[in-house]
Amino acid sequence: MKRHEAREKVYRIIFQMEFHPEFKEMVPRLTKEEGLRGTQGEYALDTIYGIIRNREQIDRMISDNLKNWTISRISKTALAALRVGIYEIMYNDSIPDVTAIDEAVTLAHRYCEDDECAFINGVLNKVYKSKA
Numbered sequence: 001m002k003r004h005e006a007r008e009k010v011y012r013i014i015f016q017m018e019f020h021p022e023f024k025e026m027v028p029r030l031t032k033e034e035g036l037r038g039t040q041g042e043y044a045l046d047t048i049y050g051i052i053r054n055r056e057q058i059d060r061m062i063s064d065n066l067k068n069w070t071i072s073r074i075s076k077t078a079l080a081a082l083r084v085g086i087y088e089i090m091y092n093d094s095i096p097d098v099t100a101i102d103e104a105v106t107l108a109h110r111y112c113e114d115d116e117c118a119f120i121n122g123v124l125n126k127v128y129k130s131k132a
Helices: 001-020 023-033 038-053 055-064 077-090 097-111 113-130
Strands: none
Touching: 001 038, 001 055, 001 077, 001 097, 023 038, 023 113, 038 055, 038 077, 055 077, 055 113, 077 097, 097 113
16 A cells, blocks of 8 residues: 555544544544555554644644634535644654645545635645744
8 A cells, every 4th residue: 555545544534533522542443444554554543643642733733824714614624634734744754745735635636625725735835834
């Protein structure tokens, strides 16, 4: 399994976070159901638990980079793409920031409305620039 495929599976798992209060306890089962094991399974678990652990800071970064918008108005699909992208930009040094942005936007093109893709790209670019 390639990293891109593992990232998409992580995205689908993270999307479910908004709907299940017991999400953290579901992660082992969800990763198994998605067939995530080996190196890509380690990447997936690190990313999922990293997003859970840093959710408050990640969501604050999203909110801080919105203009005339609130995080509660963002679709759940877009929110999941933003969380994965921001986690990889800010917390995963093994993935180049530009790759993290590109991959999150690619996920958005697959799962989000067309107008959300540019929005996600804009927010992630602001986070990237603020990191530098």
